[in-house]
Amino acid sequence: MDLITDLPLVNNMDSILVMVDHTATKGVIFIPCNKKIDATGTAELLFEHVYKRFGLLDKIISDQDPQFAAEVFREMGRILGIKQMLSTTYHSQMDGETERVNQEVEIYLWFFCAKEQTKWKDLLHFAEFTHNSRTQSITCQTPFYLTMGYHPRPLPTVFNKSSIPSIKQRTLELKKLQEEMSALLDISAQRIKERSHRTFNKFEKGQKVWLEGKNLSLGYPSPKLSPKCEGPFEIEEVLGPVTYKLKLPFQWRIHPVFHTGLLTLYKENEIHRLNFLEPPLDIVEGQEEFEVEVIIRHRPKGKRKKLMEYLVSWKAYNSSHNQWLKPSGLKHSMELYLDYKIKHNLR
Structure with missing residues (x-):
């Protein structure tokens, strides 16, 4: 059991509780939740999504704080006969299977929800069904078959004609979604396999890093001419072995969690120290x-x-300070404003 946290907030949910069967089935359950969920809430999710389908658990393997888990699970275990087992910080590999599933889901969400990040909650059940329908390399069977003894029917490849246009359109959308989901999870598995042979940089909270800019949509007229890296930005939180939350400018309004492969440590040279101090403001009509x-x-x-509204770049400031302004905010840059309107045929 583990949590994938700090996803875009949807209906007060910003995390995924990942449940992995450590027996032969290797099945998964993905449950949307809030990262502030307490032990009582976690126990309720286990009853609602696990117990009603599979009965009592033999034991629980979790990387959560021991105090958090013990608060409810010890009593739940005493009453229901669940043997509790918590992996420690020094033995986090005990829940390696869940960590691999976490990586698979994160890569899937990265591919599938990059443009519409708030759709992650709606797509979780598709990811869960597709994962449980795939043949596992160790068992040579699907988790569904090992759990239930049969393969649940996926969406058919050909649909009967419907006289209701909305149903026809929806079934075609679901079919396309299922095909894309299967392909994306295959890509995720391949990416994880490739990552297992790579060594990634590790960072600490408070360090400054450069962020790769090729996938950022920051309003530059030409992506080819936009900066290759943005920043430097401070690491606000270490979320996992390869995921970090950055302290980004508020006007960016993007999800602030990134894979370490997109980050490079910001280094200062003692002789030629880079200066990112903000320059002094101009004094215009007695105002800064x-x-x-x-x-x-x-x-x-x-x-x-x-x-x-107009996206402007401030003189002597990097792109992280770019800002959207109304025309009234450009009254002291009237020449730039009028030239821009003429160039783009704006009234």
Whole structure:
């Protein structure tokens, strides 16, 4: 049992409780939850999603804090006869199977939800069904077959015609989703296999790192000419062996958790020390003000899309400070503003 945390918040849920059967079946259950879930809430999820389908557990292997687990599981174990076993920080490999499943799910979510990150909760049951339908290399059987003695029917490859357009459209969407899911989980398994032969950098909380910029959508006119790396950013939290939460600018509004493969340690040279201190503000009409260097792009705003906002880059500041402004925020950069409107044929 383990948690995948810090996903985009959906219906007050931002985490996945991952349950893996450590017996021969190797089946999985993915349960959406909140990372602040306590032991009582975790126990309720076990009853709701595990007990009603498979009965009592023989034992529980968890990397959660011993105090957290003991709070409810010790009493639950005494009453129900569950033998509790907690893996320690020094023996985290005890739950290696769950960690591998975690990596598989994280890669799947990365591929499938990159553009619409809030859809992760709706797609979990597809990932669970597909995983449990795949033949495991060790047993040469699927988890479904070993658990139930048969293979549940997936979506058919050909559907009967329906006179209801919405049903026809939905079945086609589900079929496509199932095919993509199977392919993505195969890719996930391959990526995990490749990663097992690679050595990744490890970072600590408080360190500064560069973030690879090729997959970031920050409003640059040309991706080819955009910076290869953004930052440096401080590591706010170490979430796992290969995942880190970064302290990003609030205006980015993207999920702040990244794989270590996208991060590079920021190093200062003692002789030629890089200076990322913010420059002093200009004094305009007795008030401190940033100086706009360039207007990058624009977007319509408002209910009728009649209002316009402009993404600006501040002089002597890196791209992490880029900001969307209303026209009123450009009153001291009128020349840039008017030139931009003429160039893009804006009224």
